Amino acid sequence: xxxxxxILFIFIYSCFGYIYETAINIVNKVPINxxxxxxxPVRPIYGxxxxxxxxxxxxxxxxxxxxxxxxxxxxxxLEYFTSYLLEKIFNKHYWDYSNNLxxxxxxxxxxxxxxxGLFGVILINFIHPNLVELVYDNLSNRSIIYAVYTxxxxxxxxxxxxxxxxxx
Numbered sequence: 001x002x003x004x005x006x007i008l009f010i011f012i013y014s015c016f017g018y019i020y021e022t023a024i025n026i027v028n029k030v031p032i033n034x035x036x037x038x039x040x041p042v043r044p045i046y047g048x049x050x051x052x053x054x055x056x057x058x059x060x061x062x063x064x065x066x067x068x069x070x071x072x073x074x075x076x077x078l079e080y081f082t083s084y085l086l087e088k089i090f091n092k093h094y095w096d097y098s099n100n101l102x103x104x105x106x107x108x109x110x111x112x113x114x115x116x117g118l119f120g121v122i123l124i125n126f127i128h129p130n131l132v133e134l135v136y137d138n139l140s141n142r143s144i145i146y147a148v149y150t151x152x153x154x155x156x157x158x159x160x161x162x163x164x165x166x167x168x
Contacts, residue, residue: 079112097109
């Protein structure tokens, strides 16, 4: 897998993360874009989490139950350290699971572990193989490269706007 394909998947899965969080916010009657750092329709932690899961587990042929636990552990580790870093860098909590059962410092919880484990199994066994086929069957290398540079440009603008609003 080329670096361009990997970056494209990070953006795709970041958008899926935004859709997932938006659906949860609608169900919980929370304002739609109230919990993220960025303004655009991406949640990079999901994109990087999915990329990490794909890199580690995609071609390993692990049975479903061990895959569930390993993905849950990997995703919660990423979420914990991301929460810690965001808090240290920006002095702000972007999520808090303190009210959830079996949480660790409000950064991760059993429910999140379970959701990440389930989604990871679905990602590895169904979503990603089909998305790989879709991308390779329908996009040329040149199209992928242009898309990646365009997405990176938009992402940088979103980061700059977010940082401006955070500090002003």
